[in-house]
Amino acid sequence: MPTPKPAVAHPNLKPNKVGLTLRDYEGAPSTLCAGCGHDSITAAIVRSFYELDTPPHMIAKLSGIGCSSKTPTYFVSGAHGFNSAHGRMPSIATGAAAANRELTYIGISGDGDSLSIGIGQLAHAVRRNVDMVYVVENNGVYGLTKGQFSASADVGSKSKRGEANRFSPIDPCALALDLGATFVARSFSGDKAQLVPILKAALSHKGFALIDVISPCVTFNDHEGSTKSYLHTRKHLLKVVQADFVPPAQEITATYEEGTTITVTLHDGSAVRLRKLSPEYDPSDRARATELLEHHRVRGEVATGLLFVEKRAADMHDISGTTDVPLCKVPYEKLCPGQAELDKLQQAFR
Amino acid sequence: MERQDQLERRALEDGARPSGSRAAAGKPGPSKGSAADVRTNDFALKLANVNGTGSASANGLLMQAIFRMGIPVSGKNLFPSNIQGLPTWYEVRVNKSGHVSRALDYDLVIAMNAETYVRDVKEVRSGGWLLYDSSWPLDESLSRPDVTFLGVPLAQLCNGIFKDSRERILMKNIAYLGALVALLDIDMHVIDELLDEKFSKKKALRDSNHAAVRAGYDYAKQHLECPLPIRLEKMHATDDRILIDGNTATALGCVYAGATVAAWYPITPSTSVMDAFKEFCNSYRRDPETGKNNFCILQAEDELAAIGMVIGASWNGARSFTSTSGPGISLMSELIGLAYYAEIPAVIVDVQRTGPSTGMPTRTQQGDIMMAAYASHGDTKHIVLFPANPEECFTLSVAAFDLAERFQTPVFMLSDLDIGMNDWVCPRFKWDDNYRPNRGRVLTAAELEKLARFHRYANENADHVAARTLPGVHSKGAFFTRGSGHNKYGGYTEIPDEYQEVMDRLLRKHRAAGNAVPEPVIRMQTDATFGIVSVGGCDPAVREAVAVLAERGIVADYMRIRAFPFGDNVSKFLAAHDRIFVVEQNRDAQLKSLLTLETEVPKEKLHSILVYGGFPLSSRHVVDGVTSHLERG
Numbered sequence: 005m006p007t008p009k010p011a012v013a014h015p016n017l018k019p020n021k022v023g024l025t026l027r028d029y030e031g032a033p034s035t036l037c038a039g040c041g042h043d044s045i046t047a048a049i050v051r052s053f054y055e056l057d058t059p060p061h062m063i064a065k066l067s068g069i070g071c072s073s074k075t076p077t078y079f080v081s082g083a084h085g086f087n088s089a090h091g092r093m094p095s096i097a098t099g100a101a102a103a104n105r106e107l108t109y110i111g112i113s114g115d116g117d118s119l120s121i122g123i124g125q126l127a128h129a130v131r132r133n134v135d136m137v138y139v140v141e142n143n144g145v146y147g148l149t150k151g152q153f154s155a156s157a158d159v160g161s162k163s164k165r166g167e168a169n170r171f172s173p174i175d176p177c178a179l180a181l182d183l184g185a186t187f188v189a190r191s192f193s194g195d196k197a198q199l200v201p202i203l204k205a206a207l208s209h210k211g212f213a214l215i216d217v218i219s220p221c222v223t224f225n226d227h228e229g230s231t232k233s234y235l236h237t238r239k240h241l242l243k244v245v246q247a248d249f250v251p252p253a254q255e256i257t258a259t260y261e262e263g264t265t266i267t268v269t270l271h272d273g274s275a276v277r278l279r280k281l282s283p284e285y286d287p288s289d290r291a292r293a294t295e296l297l298e299h300h301r302v303r304g305e306v307a308t309g310l311l312f313v314e315k316r317a318a319d320m321h322d323i324s325g326t327t328d329v330p331l332c333k334v335p336y337e338k339l340c341p342g343q344a345e346l347d348k349l350q351q352a353f354r
Numbered sequence: 355m356e357r358q359d360q361l362e363r364r365a366l367e368d369g370a371r372p373s374g375s376r377a378a379a380g381k382p383g384p385s386k387g388s389a390a391d392v393r394t395n396d397f398a399l400k401l402a403n404v405n406g407t408g409s410a411s412a413n414g415l416l417m418q419a420i421f422r423m424g425i426p427v428s429g430k431n432l433f434p435s436n437i438q439g440l441p442t443w444y445e446v447r448v449n450k451s452g453h454v455s456r457a458l459d460y461d462l463v464i465a466m467n468a469e470t471y472v473r474d475v476k477e478v479r480s481g482g483w484l485l486y487d488s489s490w491p492l493d494e495s496l497s498r499p500d501v502t503f504l505g506v507p508l509a510q511l512c513n514g515i516f517k518d519s520r521e522r523i524l525m526k527n528i529a530y531l532g533a534l535v536a537l538l539d540i541d542m543h544v545i546d547e548l549l550d551e552k553f554s555k556k557k558a559l560r561d562s563n564h565a566a567v568r569a570g571y572d573y574a575k576q577h578l579e580c581p582l583p584i585r586l587e588k589m590h591a592t593d594d595r596i597l598i599d600g601n602t603a604t605a606l607g608c609v610y611a612g613a614t615v616a617a618w619y620p621i622t623p624s625t626s627v628m629d630a631f632k633e634f635c636n637s638y639r640r641d642p643e644t645g646k647n648n649f650c651i652l653q654a655e656d657e658l659a660a661i662g663m664v665i666g667a668s669w670n671g672a673r674s675f676t677s678t679s680g681p682g683i684s685l686m687s688e689l690i691g692l693a694y695y696a697e698i699p700a701v702i703v704d705v706q707r708t709g710p711s712t713g714m715p716t717r718t719q720q721g722d723i724m725m726a727a728y729a730s731h732g733d734t735k736h737i738v739l740f741p742a743n744p745e746e747c748f749t750l751s752v753a754a755f756d757l758a759e760r761f762q763t764p765v766f767m768l769s770d771l772d773i774g775m776n777d778w779v780c781p782r783f784k785w786d787d788n789y790r791p792n793r794g795r796v797l798t799a800a801e802l803e804k805l806a807r808f809h810r811y812a813n814e815n816a817d818h819v820a821a822r823t824l825p826g827v828h829s830k831g832a833f834f835t836r837g838s839g840h841n842k843y844g845g846y847t848e849i850p851d852e853y854q855e856v857m858d859r860l861l862r863k864h865r866a867a868g869n870a871v872p873e874p875v876i877r878m879q880t881d882a883t884f885g886i887v888s889v890g891g892c893d894p895a896v897r898e899a900v901a902v903l904a905e906r907g908i909v910a911d912y913m914r915i916r917a918f919p920f921g922d923n924v925s926k927f928l929a930a931h932d933r934i935f936v937v938e939q940n941r942d943a944q945l946k947s948l949l950t951l952e953t954e955v956p957k958e959k960l961h962s963i964l965v966y967g968g969f970p971l972s973s974r975h976v977v978d979g980v981t982s983h984l985e986r987g
Contacts, residue, residue, distance in 0.1 A: 061829040064670075077834060077846075084825035085834035086669060088662070089692050095617075095654065095662025100825075102615045102650040102663065103672035107826050125662070128655040327646040331614040332671035332824065334648050336791055339612040341638040343785040346610075350782055353596035354422065 021057035029054045031078040036071060041193030041219030041234075042141050046078045048196050049110070049139075052203035053080055056251075064100055064107045068093040068122055071148055071221075072114030072141035091122025094129035094138070098320070101134050104330040105321055108207060109136035116146050119155035119174045126176075130183040130212050135319045137206040137213045140176045141193075143221040144232035151224035162229030177311060178297050180214040181290060186314040187213035188293065190307065192241055193220065194234060201249035201276070202310055208249075210271035211319045218306060242300060245287055245309030248277040268313050278310055287312055395425050395450035397584035398457035399534075401464040402474040403527070406438025409466065412527035413444040414777070415548055416534060420448055421597050421779055422544045424589040428454035428894075430776055430970055435622065435715045441470045450589065454779070455895035456970040461584045462537075464530055466508075472496060483582060485533065487526070504578055506533045511569040516562065525566040532570025539581035541588065542571065596782055600773035601677075603744035604703055605630035606783070607751030608675055609638060612791050613701070615674040617652040617663035619682060622715045623771040624705035627677035628653075657685035661700065665689055668699045669835060671824040673755050673791065675701035680709045680722045683729060690764050691730025692837040694860070697811070697822070699758035699794070702726075703751065703767045705774040708968045717968025718771035720890055723944035726766040727918050733857060735864045737871060738766040738918040742893035743773060745780040750916070752789075753872060759794035761867050762819055770939075772970040773891045795821040802828035810835075810844030811856055817870070818863040864919055871917030874924050879904070882911040885931035886980070887960075889915045889945050892937050892971050899976035908984065910935075915945070920953055928955040935983070937963045937976055 017025035029050045034043050053063065060082030067073035069090035076085050084107075088096045097111050118126050118140050129138070144157040153161075156176070157169040180188045187209045191199040199217065206213035218237050220226050226233045231240075252273035266278045266287065278287055286292050293312035300307035320326075327334065341349075401416075403409035410431065417429035428447050434440040447457045462483045465474045471486075478484050480500040486492060488505025497503065508526040516522045535542055545567055553560035574580055604627050608616070618628045632651055639648040654660035660676045667674035678686065683704055693700045708714035709721045726738045737757055741747045747769055758765040795815065802808060802823065810833045811820045820842075823831030833844045841852035842859075877900070888896045893914055900912050913927045928934065928949065936946040943962040950957045963979035965971050 059829070061832050062826055064825050082829050082832050084832050085836075086666075087834065087836040087838060088665075089688055089837055092658065092662045092689060092692075095659035096666035096669070098652065098659070099615060099617060099663030099666025099668075099674065100670045101666075102617075102652060103667035103670035103674065104826060107670075124655050125659050128659065132652075321650075324650050325645075325647045326650050327641055327644060327648050330670075331648065331650060331667075334614060336612045338641075338648055339614065339639065340610055340789075343787050345638065346606075346783055346785045349606075350596050353598045 020054055022059050024054070024060070026050065026054045028082065029060065029080050031076070031081045034075075034078045036074065037223045039222040040071070041143065041217075041221070042072055042075050043078070044193040044196060045139065045141055045199065045217050045219055046075050048199040048203055049079045051196070051200050052207060055200070056204055056207055058108055058207070062107055064097075064109050065112065066093050066097045066100070066109065067112045068117040070114040070117045070146070072112055072219075073117060075112050075141070091117055091120070091125060093117070094122065094125035094134075097136050098129055098132060098134050101136060101320065102326070103332045105135070105326070105328075106330050109134070110207070111136055111138045113138065113140055115140060115142045115144060115154040115156035115176075118176060123155075123174070127179070127183055130180055130185045130214070132320045133184070133186055133211045133317060133323070135210055135212070135321070137203070137215065140214070140216045141219040142176065142216050142232070143219050143225055144230070145221050145225040147221050147224055156232075158231040161231040162227070164224055164227055166229070175297060175301070176214060176216040178294060181294050181297070181312055185214050185312070186211040186317040187310075188312040189214070189247075189310045190216045190218070192218045192237055192306075192308055194238065195308075198243065198246065198308065201247045204249040205247055205270065205274075205276040205310060205313075208270040208272050208274045209313065211314075211317050237306060240304055240306050242281070242305045242307055243309055244281045244296060244300070244307045245285065245311060246279040247310040248279070250275040250277060268315060270315070276310065276313070288314065290314070392583045392585065393461075394585055394587045395448055395589065397448055397461040398459060399446040399462045399464065400460040400474070400477055401444040401446070402467045402470050403442050403444065404467050404469070405434055405436055405440050405442040407527065408524035409442065409444065409527045412531045413446070415545070415552075416531055416540075417446055417777060418548055418597060419540050419544045420446070420586060421592050421595075422548070423541055423586055424592050425586060426450065426452040426454055426591050426779060428456075428776070428778065430456055430772065432969060433716050441467050448586065450591070452591065453894070453898040453901065453973065455898050456972045458972045458974050462582070464534070466526070466530065475501070485530065485537070504533075504537070506530065506570060506573055506578075508570065511573060512566060515565050515569060521562060525562060528563050528566035529570035532567035532572075533574040533578075534570075535567065536571045536574035536580040537578065537582050539585040539587070592779055594782060595779050597777050597779055598744045599626070599775055599777050600741065600744040600747040600769050601626040601705060601775060602630040603747035603780075603783070604677070604751045604767070604769065604774070605634055607748040608701075609634045610748075610785060611673060611752040611755040613673040613675050613755065614648065615650050615652070615663070615667035615672045616676065617654050617660040617667070617674070618676050618678065619654050619657045619660050621657075621679045621682050623707050623775050624677040624679050624682075624703065626775065627703055627705065657682035658688065661686040661689045661693075661702070664700045664702075665693050665698050668693075668758075669825070671796070673701075673759070675703060675755075677703040677705065679705050679707045679715075680725070681712065683722060683725055687725075687729045687731075690736070691732060691734050693764045694730060694734045694736065695732075695837055696835050697762040697820075698835070699755075699762055700764040701751070701754045701758050701767065702764055703769065706768060706770040708966075714968050716771070718891070718939065718970055719966055719968060720768070720770060720892075720939040721941075721944070721966070722768060723889070723938075723940070723948060724942075726768055727948055735861070735919070736764050736766055737761065737864075737867050738768055739872065740768050740890045740916055741773060742890050742914060742916075743780060744778050745783060746916075747773065748783050750872060756792040757867065757871060760792050760819070760870070761817060761863060762794055762822060763863070768890065770891050795819055797821050797823050797827075797831060799828040802830040805830055808833065809842065811840070811842040811859070814859055817866045818859050868919035868921045871919065871921065873921065874916055874927065875914040876923065876927055877912045879909045879911055882909045884933040884935065885911045885913060885927060886935045886937060886976070887913050887915065887927070887945070887949070888937040892939060895971040895973045896937055896976055898973035899980070902973060902977050903980060908980065910980070918948065918952070920949070924949075925953050925955070928953055928959070932959060933961065934959050935961050935963050935980055937971070937979070939966050939971060940964065941966045
């Protein structure tokens, strides 16, 4: 059992609508390396759930294997966790979502877990539009096995030993866009102000929301020559679409410059206000989003923000025609046709 | 197909008159037979066809008609892994005493495939009959003096009736069915009734089928001596029975068990499990008020994902299952270990086919016994159920869910292609409306409320099972499910004692399941000198073999194992016999291996009878295996 955190409550911790403070959304102390980008993402997740007033036991947090996949332990200890097998979290989340559509699903994965061993499952969770948030904590490197390149490493990016990666990288955002994802965002672990509203919008979105978070590995991939280091990311990061999250029934009070913003109303009545770097960019246009990624990629820039969102798309349950009652709660009496039907049916087996 | 067309053309050129048929020369088919030569309701047929030509429909009708005449019958479809153009066979065995395992002696062969003709002629038993399409002359060199050749110009008959070329090919099968109606004395009313039912909504097809049956029947009546000495006579042995394949029965069991989430990847020979499940769900699981589905079927991207979905759904408290075959289990093995270690129920239907690797996908085998028992890396042991027929596919699939939830673990149901895809005559399925699922130890919100603190793997019961919680039920029920090392509190651990404590309980739990799983079926005889142990679809052949051996004064006790882990009664049977034959359908004696590993039985007592070529077992395999061993001493 990990050492519990000291139960010291800050007097200024304000309870949210379900009576819980920020502290209640925390998890066990992180065992990741000091300065790991993943811990910042964990903090953003803690804040997002707190601000969304989500009852912790209604959250299902799932992961695969890798440094990233350890992080669900470090947030919302009152949530139901499932640390599964390498690259298999999407299928487990899909089955879980099929059985109980009432929970909020958040899957935490990494670039190895998502883009190599688990790319098939990720792809199919996207095309099923499973109602979940899928976070890729992307550092371009296999941390737990000490520094091999992952499939998101850029060509020419150097390992700690000085070896340069030669194989072309997979961009999870481009991949998700191509597969029909209905919510695609990129952020940076060092930018909580950007990440929290994106997470909140993703959690409020109905359908599959992919968030690629560049999350530098301080131990194996934060050196000079790496394109996933803090320094390199900060230098090449470009916030193309900033998102402000507006909870349901709250008025948008901030003032924005004409032509630079779009408001997208989400499934639960909340809204996301998108501020764009380029006035002509349309985050509801899949082709434009793909084009934007490519535009910045060739320039060596890391385009961040809520890049694409498709409203009112049918999720897995809509497509399957599943009943509104979670399947795990449908009483057995409604499921079993009974002896009389069996007798009737067997007339056909003659 | 090209060959078929060529033959078709030739038949047309030969003109309307039956060409080379011996049938025209006189009435063959020795009805000269005295009453002693007549074998009523006791014979075997083999039909040699080309796949994709519609023969399956005709052969199915033939078997169904015999069934409706009240006579015990079996049909074995020996088909290729192909959609159109390759050889396929169908075997029908009729036996008034109810012994319908695969026969190896064919009284009558219906040779419809020119490509396999040479082989098929050889298959007829001496003194038997061969029915062939006499639209074109028969090569004399393929003749056999000890076999009576029955020519029916099927192609010509159909060409005379039907214009469409596809219909001409399809209806040839129905035409030979018509000839068989006359030759075997099948009740024509039963055939008419079946066609009317089958094509109740397709009048044109119905008319075509009736015309083809009639044409074959009339021709046989006019030109052949009907009926043959092998013939049928109405009985009442199947009146209260049904005709069903194991995969349909499995699907029905899953519906009745209350399964709501099913995830799968298409694979022969298990695909029809999910096809049937979907069909049943469409009938029984649509909410009458909303029209929405009380089920969710997920066609996964592969078997890795299919089992992941099952585990995810079970974790959330839905009854969930997958259906697959051996190659699928190979892929699922990774997550089966996760479900075992994290103690999540999962029902895995494995309709076994011939391995290893791709093997022979349309042939049967019992080659997954060892894999299922120990699937996944590390120390893992699973509950495995072995249905022997469709009736048990129904009952054991329900049992599988109860066991999976009671013991919080994956449960395999090992069916096979023969059980799964062939129609079997079974007693009518019964259902107890008082049945309620055994959901195992799941804490309710009220129970959690009273708890000071919930620990996932602590406080085991007599089954050595700890209570679980379902997500979303209560804030106190939250815990971290993991496939990594954990202690009894559910916390991550790398401490040897904590790890072993959980692993040891898992072993105790598995052992406890041995006396909760379905009991073996044991048939003891007085004066038995040895025992036979078998499993699954071997059952009809072994039961017949026991009867045949008894007639020869060789008396055997018989135990059919229905589940792993083996319960006390399995051990008792093994201990009670000095010599035991283990009959199974695989090369490596997997059941025998499992018995030696998991019971105290001395290896020396067990003798294997192994048949693993891919076709269903025959009683002769067992009788020969036993007698040759006994002769050796």
